[in-house]
Amino acid sequence: EAQVTQNPRYLITVTGKKLTVTCSQNMNHEYMSWYRQDPGLGLRQIYYSMNVEVTDKGDVPEGYKVSRKEKRNFPLILESPSPNQTSLYFCASRTSRFTANYGYTFGSGTRLTVV
């Protein structure tokens, strides 16, 4: 089944303790991206990657890092989490071919709480 897999689904952590949220896709998609969803603010892009070793900032990159060493994986790293990073996080991927024909596939989300 074609899918984007995020882990963990739920995470509670303390301020300052480094954490990584993993994202993996099995569709051989070139493009991957991270979004966060907050009440009243909607979904906002954090980082994206056009292909292996190519990453760029989205709208709200502060406090986050990413890497794209393999095509299928795009982990989100919070090196020193703070309570304002409490949110619902989504990973997404899409092909870079035939731009208009294909949409995004989203993971099931990671609910992060930083206390």
Place this chain on the structure above:
Amino acid sequence: KQEVTQIPAALSVPEGENLVLNCSFTDSAIYNLQWFRQDPGKGLTSLLLIQSSQREQTSGRLNASLDKSSGRSTLYIAASQPGDSATYLCAGRGAQKLVFGQGTRLTINP
């Protein structure tokens, strides 16, 4: 800068009614527009994708239209059911990202 607006923010209707959700966007230079469904605290399920060159797409009881010139898209749900209760999000695809509306929270009352 692309901005996407969805009206209404919330909608409650009795079961069986046909309904329309609205989405407007400010920049007509989109590759496509995607409608998603989100259940509370859950992920995003893609419902329909309309390419920028298309006018509408249909899937079962759902029909989505796109008018790029006016910056509008609508999602029509026929014969609504309680299981349709969810938040519906539209998103316009730009060069490097999707820009989402805030969503319409739909409640279908039995």
